Amino acid sequence: MSELSTTPTGSPVCDLGRRSRALDWTLALALGVAYVWVLLSSVKDLGYARDEGFYFQASKSYAQWFQLLFSTPKQAIQPEVVDRFWRANSEHPGFIKSLFALSYTYLFTKWKLFAEEGTAFRFPAMVLSGGALSVVYLWARRILGTDFRGRLCAVAAAVLLGAMPRVFYHSHLDCFDMPVLSMWLVTTYAYWRTTQSERWGAAILTGVLYGLLLNTKHNSWLLPFALAPHLLLLGSLKFWRRPLDGRRGALKAWLCMATIGPALFYATWPWIWRHTADRLQAYAKFHLHHDYYNMEFLGHTYWEPPMPRGYAPVMTLATVPTITLTLFAVGLVVAFRGPLLQGVAWLRRRPTGAWSPHFATFALWACCVLVSYGPWVKSDTPIFGGTKHWIQAYPFIALFAGVGLWVTLERLGKLMETKPLSLRRGLQVATTCAVLAAPVVTTWNSHPWGLSAYVPLVGGAPGAASLGLNRTFWGYATGYAADWLNQEAPPNARVFIHDTAQQSWQMMVKDGRLRKDLRVVWRPSDADIAIYHHEPHMLKVEYQVWVAFNTIQPAWVGTHNGVPVIWIYKRPQ
Amino acid sequence: MSEPPAASSEQPPESVSPLPGAKPAPTRWALVWLAVPLLGVCELGAQLWVSQRAPREAEWSAIATPVRELRKPGDLVVASPEWQGPNARRALGDALMPLADVARADASAYKRAIEISTVGETLPEFRSWPIVERRSQGGFELLVHQNPSPASVKFDFLEELNAKRAEAYTYDPKLGRDQRTLCPYNATSRVSSGGLGGPPTFPSGRFQCPGGEPYFVGVTVIDDSNEYRPKRCIWANPTPTGPIGVTFREVALGERIRGFGELPWVLERGYNGPPIVLTVRVAGQELGRFEHRDGQGWRGFDFPLGAFAGRTEDVEFEVSSSNFRERYFCFQADTR
Numbered sequence: 001m002s003e004l005s006t007t008p009t010g011s012p013v014c015d016l017g018r019r020s021r022a023l024d025w026t027l028a029l030a031l032g033v034a035y036v037w038v039l040l041s042s043v044k045d046l047g048y049a050r051d052e053g054f055y056f057q058a059s060k061s062y063a064q065w066f067q068l069l070f071s072t073p074k075q076a077i078q079p080e081v082v083d084r085f086w087r088a089n090s091e092h093p094g095f096i097k098s099l100f101a102l103s104y105t106y107l108f109t110k111w112k113l114f115a116e117e118g119t120a121f122r123f124p125a126m127v128l129s130g131g132a133l134s135v136v137y138l139w140a141r142r143i144l145g146t147d148f149r150g151r152l153c154a155v156a157a158a159v160l161l162g163a164m165p166r167v168f169y170h171s172h173l174d175c176f177d178m179p180v181l182s183m184w185l186v187t188t189y190a191y192w193r194t195t196q197s198e199r200w201g202a203a204i205l206t207g208v209l210y211g212l213l214l215n216t217k218h219n220s221w222l223l224p225f226a227l228a229p230h231l232l233l234l235g236s237l238k239f240w241r242r243p244l245d246g247r248r249g250a251l252k253a254w255l256c257m258a259t260i261g262p263a264l265f266y267a268t269w270p271w272i273w274r275h276t277a278d279r280l281q282a283y284a285k286f287h288l289h290h291d292y293y294n295m296e297f298l299g300h301t302y303w304e305p306p307m308p309r310g311y312a313p314v315m316t317l318a319t320v321p322t323i324t325l326t327l328f329a330v331g332l333v334v335a336f337r338g339p340l341l342q343g344v345a346w347l348r349r350r351p352t353g354a355w356s357p358h359f360a361t362f363a364l365w366a367c368c369v370l371v372s373y374g375p376w377v378k379s380d381t382p383i384f385g386g387t388k389h390w391i392q393a394y395p396f397i398a399l400f401a402g403v404g405l406w407v408t409l410e411r412l413g414k415l416m417e418t419k420p421l422s423l424r425r426g427l428q429v430a431t432t433c434a435v436l437a438a439p440v441v442t443t444w445n446s447h448p449w450g451l452s453a454y455v456p457l458v459g460g461a462p463g464a465a466s467l468g469l470n471r472t473f474w475g476y477a478t479g480y481a482a483d484w485l486n487q488e489a490p491p492n493a494r495v496f497i498h499d500t501a502q503q504s505w506q507m508m509v510k511d512g513r514l515r516k517d518l519r520v521v522w523r524p525s526d527a528d529i530a531i532y533h534h535e536p537h538m539l540k541v542e543y544q545v546w547v548a549f550n551t552i553q554p555a556w557v558g559t560h561n562g563v564p565v566i567w568i569y570k571r572p573q
Numbered sequence: 574m575s576e577p578p579a580a581s582s583e584q585p586p587e588s589v590s591p592l593p594g595a596k597p598a599p600t601r602w603a604l605v606w607l608a609v610p611l612l613g614v615c616e617l618g619a620q621l622w623v624s625q626r627a628p629r630e631a632e633w634s635a636i637a638t639p640v641r642e643l644r645k646p647g648d649l650v651v652a653s654p655e656w657q658g659p660n661a662r663r664a665l666g667d668a669l670m671p672l673a674d675v676a677r678a679d680a681s682a683y684k685r686a687i688e689i690s691t692v693g694e695t696l697p698e699f700r701s702w703p704i705v706e707r708r709s710q711g712g713f714e715l716l717v718h719q720n721p722s723p724a725s726v727k728f729d730f731l732e733e734l735n736a737k738r739a740e741a742y743t744y745d746p747k748l749g750r751d752q753r754t755l756c757p758y759n760a761t762s763r764v765s766s767g768g769l770g771g772p773p774t775f776p777s778g779r780f781q782c783p784g785g786e787p788y789f790v791g792v793t794v795i796d797d798s799n800e801y802r803p804k805r806c807i808w809a810n811p812t813p814t815g816p817i818g819v820t821f822r823e824v825a826l827g828e829r830i831r832g833f834g835e836l837p838w839v840l841e842r843g844y845n846g847p848p849i850v851l852t853v854r855v856a857g858q859e860l861g862r863f864e865h866r867d868g869q870g871w872r873g874f875d876f877p878l879g880a881f882a883g884r885t886e887d888v889e890f891e892v893s894s895s896n897f898r899e900r901y902f903c904f905q906a907d908t909r
Contacts, residue, residue: 412607412610456623462627466694547764559629563627
C-alpha cells in the first residue's frame, strides 16, 4: 500500500488482501532465511559451548531411539527401551533435542547436507531463530500497517531482534534459549491471532504450539502469567457481568492450551511416559531448586543468594544496543501514555473516550517482557546464565522498538510534509538505517565473542571488563583458539581444556577444527598445553597452571576488542 | 507525544482515527525527533571507537623494550586496568613480571612500580605513590611510581623455604612437640594440580609429611578473598597426625614478623570447618597466634619482635586445627 493511502492523520492501515499478504509472507520468509544464512556462514568461527556438548550427547541417544521407532516401533516404545534412550539429559524436555536428533540423522548422516556434524545439530535452533525474526515482522506489520512506513518499521523491528549481540550468539547454538524465545513468540502470536479471529483452528494451533513450548524449556511455565492479564483486558474489566464479550477467541485459545498443550507435552517427551508424576516433579525440582553457579557482576562474583536485583536490568542495558532500548522506551511511552491518562480519568469517573484499540496488544507485549524478567526481581533466583535467562522478552522489546521507530518516522515526516514522496521515503529509509547501523555493526563485531560483547553505553568490552562484568562462560571460546592449537601444539600434546566440555571438544575434532592427535587431560599438571577461559572464580585454575608450568607467561591470548577472554599456556621445554 | 498506531484486523483495509483528544504535534517539535536517529549514529561512532580503543597484540609486543629500559632491579611492573594482566604477561614474560611480583602479598616492600596504563585507567593501589617518570608509547602510558615509604624486608620466608634454611615437621599432640616427625624435602616431587574444583597445584619443591599428598610445606599460589587475586604463599595443611610446622634457621630478624594467611577462597568461602591457628615462635618462645576462621579471607598478622628485634634466631611457624581435612591453610610472612 502506498504512502498516499494512509489516513490524513498519518495513521497506518493494514492491508490484508491476497497480494499484500503474499508480499508480507515473502518479506517475513526473506528475513528468516537471510538470518539463517548469516548464522550458517558465521557458525564455523564459533566453538562449542559447554552445554552444547551435553545436548549433542543426549540428542544422539534420542536419534538412536528414533531410528528404532521408525524400524521397530513396538520395541521402541517398550518402557525400558524408552528409559534407556531418553534418560540422557532428562532434566530438560525433549522437543528441541528431538529436532537436533532428527537434523543430525537426516541432514548430516543420511542426506549429507552438512559437512560438519556440529552444524547439523545446531541447524534447528538457527531455523527457529530465523523464524523468530519472521514472526516479529508479521506481528509488527499487523500493528504498524502495510504501507511503506509500516513495513519498513516491521522489518526494522525484526532486524533489531536479530542485531542484539547476545541473541546473535545464542542463535548459533545447539541449545534451548533461542528455541524457547521463538516458541514463546510464535505461541503468543498464535494466541493473539486467535483473540482477533476467534477461530477454532487458530485456537487449536495455539494449543499445539503451547504443548511444544512446554516441551522446549521451563520458561514456558511463565507464559500463562503473561496471557492472564491480557485476557482480562480484552473485554470489560467487570468481567463477571459479561465474561465472554471480547474474550471468546482468547478463551478458546486458553481451553486448547490447557488441554492440547499438556497432552502434546506428554506425548512428545517419552521420558515422562512412565513414572509421570515422579519425573515431572524431578524436572520441576531441578529448575526450581537449581544450583547456584558463579557469576561476576560489577566486580563481584555471586555464588549464593542474595543475588543482585539489578542484575537483569543492568545486563540488559549493557548488552542490548542503546538505540534499540531507546526505541523500546519510545514505543512504551507511545503505547501506554494515552491509556494511562485515560485510566486515571476513568478512575476519576471522567472518562474521555474509548481506550486505544491496541491497548490490549501492547499490554500483552508488556506482560511478556515483565513476566520474562519477573523471576529476577527475587534475590534468590540464579543468575548464572546471564542474559539468556530472560531472552524470550527480547522479541517484545523489538516489537515496541518498531512502534518507537514508527512514531519517530511519523514525527520526522512532518518536516517534509510538502516534499515529494520519494524524498519523504528517503528520509524514512535514512532514519531507519541510522537506527539499525549501530546494532548491526555491534553485533557483527561481537562475533565470535558473543558472551564477551557489551554495548558502547558501558564502554564496550573494555569498559565492561573495567566494570567487572562477566567476560565469558561455557568454554566456547576454545573455537577461537583452534588455529593456534593446531599450529603450535606439539604432536600428541596433552591439552587441559578447562571449561570446555569434553563432548564439545570432541565435536570440534570430528568437525575437523582440531587435530585428532591432541589428547584431553583434566589437570594442568598433566598437560603440555593448558587453556584458560576467564572468569574470576576460575582464576585458581590459572594459578594452578602457573605453578605446574613454572611460568606466568601465556603463549597466546585471545582477545575481544583488546580484552583477554581466553589464553593458553605452553609448558616450557 | 504521538498517538499509538492504529489497529489491524482481519477486515479489509481501513483507516483508524487517532486517539480522542490527541492533537497533532507542532511541526517545530518534529526536530526533537531527530535526536533518535542521531543517537543511533552516535552509538555507531561510539561502537567503532570502543572496539579500537584498547591496544592490540602488536602494540603490546612493542612495549617490552621501553619497560625494560625503565625497569631497575626490584621494580614492580603492573598493568592497568587489571584485566590487561594476561596481555602484559604475554608481552613481558617472567623476567619482567616474575611470579613473586604477580602473586605478591602486597606492594609495601617495592621501591618503585612501573605501571603500564591503558584506556586511560590507573590502579588505585598506586595512586598515592608519586609519579617520578612518565612516558607515552602508542596506546600506552608508562608511569613510574615511587613508593613514598618502602618497607625494608630483612628476610622473606617464602624465598628461603628450602632444605638449606628450613625444616618441616608434624607431631602427635598426645606425644608432645618433642616427638616430631620430620618431613623430608624433595625438590623434584610429582607436581599435582587439582581439577576444576580441586586444590591448588602442589609444587615440585616441598617438604612432604606423612598422611597423603596435601600434607606438605611448600610454596604455591592460591586465589584470595579479594575477587580471587593471586597470592603466593606457604602451604601448610595440618596432617592426620597433628599440627604441621616449619622452622627457619638463623633468621636475621627485623623489628617485627608480619604476614597474611587464608585458605584458597573459592574453597574457603563454602567451607565451614574448625578454626586454624598459626603459631609463630622465635627461639622457641611463642611470639603470637593468628587464628583464621573460614570466610574471613586474606587477613594480615603483625607481631612485634620486642627484645628479639635485630637478633639472629630460629623462627618457627606451626599450623594446627582440630580437624585436618581440607584445612588448606596458606600463609605469607617476612620480617622487616
